[in-house]
Amino acid sequence: MAGYPYRTLFMWSATLALVWLVLCSPWSPGWNMVLAVLVVVVALVAIVIATQRTRARREATRHVLSAIDTALSSLPADVKRNTPLVLTVSDAERHPTDGSDHTHGVLDDAFGADRVRITDAAVWVRWDDPARLMHLADALKRWRDGQGPDAVAYLIAADKVDSQAILAAGLKRWRSAIGEASRAVGYALPVCVGVYAEEAHAAADGCPWFGVSGGSSLQIGTLPALIASRTAQYTQFAIPMEREPRAHRSARLDALTRWTCSAILPAMTDTQRNSQPSHIAAFGVTAIEGRQTPGSLYGQFVSSITGLTLPTVAGARRVCPLPEPLIRGIPHQPARQALPRAFAHGFLCLAACFCAAAAASAWQNRALVERVTTDMARYKAIAPAQDAARIDALKSVKHDRDELERYASSGVPPRLGLGLYRGAPLLPLVNTLIASYQPPAPPPSTIELDSLSLFRTGSAVLNPGSNRVLVGALEMIKTHSDKRVLVAGHTDSVGIPDRNLKLSEARAASVRDWLADASGIPSTHFAIQGYGDTRPKAANDTEAGRAANRRVEITLVPDCRDDRATQGHPACSFE
Known part of the structure; x- marks a missing residue:
């Protein structure tokens, strides 16, 4: 299977x-x-x-x-497909037979001890458990290689239904079971409702089935008139001696139809109920040999419309014929192979996975574009003077560039691919932005101040107006506060060399003190050096040369404690 x-x-x-x-x-x-x-x-x-x-x-x-x-x-192998298969169900009635109370139902009279009956019209399978009807329907579909049951025959003995609560519970139970079985086989199982009325001597002429069947759902409101017309024909064409019994039977079957259309069929087809409504494709009534029961719901219905109380008539043990004529009008169910349906569902799963992958790819491409453009915009927004912040922002842009280049050379990963990749147009823009970076101009390594503008001849005390001369050096020091400052004093060759050396060092100390006080930078950040006349810029034999040699030089040097000191430069050397 x-x-x-x-x-x-x-x-x-x-x-x-x-x-x-x-x-x-x-x-x-x-x-x-x-x-x-x-x-x-x-x-x-x-x-x-x-x-x-x-x-x-x-x-x-x-x-x-x-x-x-x-x-x-013993039958040909293709009988499973060519012969309709009908699930036959019913609620068991309880009635005394020999002084004891035991369960006996329509299916017992229709099947006896058998579970399966084969007739010219169909293969009939008896089933008593509503909770497992869906299992049987699915198993039969597997057994028939994808062709499920053709119909469900719901048989009711009207004279044995004496409780409205039991009738309603049974209808609800079987309606739900048929709905679950329909879902199990993948289509709405057609339902054939067959109702029996018991009367004495019904077996004498073999009462036929009166009803209608077809592929579409029946219109309940038209059934009483339709069946009444057919029972009237049944009576009209009888021989005279049989006309009166048939007229009585016709009236009884007409009442049976009206009772069924008011008490049973609406409950099975009501769309307001929680379970799926049954697809009633066939309905019929017939009379069988048995005992009329005035206390049944059907007997009470007859009494209510006629005003007469039916007598209890003893009858032989009933034999319930299966509704073969009704089943012939129900279309044969086609085979529904499970494998094509499974392939279709598998393809739907694959399509859903592809759609989810495309959605995830689109979302991640959007995130990639937003991240790269945000990093580029952040770099552009930083002023060139803030070089440290620009370098940090540039690192993010370079990281984006490396990622885009990796995708361009090694291939776009599936999470960004699927024809939705949007990073290729960004790579030239990122490369252009990185190439446009220009580091800031390096700070002047040395500021040279004329000693005559700062000091009087032979003095190391700053002149009152020397502040204006020192402002430029002060701004340079504040801008590069991470550098150490070397202040060196120089003199010309006039005078005693030792005195010139001490004078140059004292002048360097005066400039150092003023700069430390004005900048707020600790004096330990400064270094002083007096060179005297040992490092002339020009010859001392002319006045212009001696004026050039009288100077104070302020030089910025990397801090020896800073790991970023330029490699190969003596960071703490002031020689």
């Missing part, structure tokens, strides 16, 4: 979900791992449930399928 491959479809869906998480997910690896474990657990639980349901279905229907195989073993 080949059925719908639920377990294979569950594994296929789980595989697609795992592939999506690995290749296309926009979430973090931690979340992907959690979701992957969840997918595996859900798939395993679904497979276990499907396996248990398959075993339960096989166990519940094993004896019925064995009985069908035994009954059909």
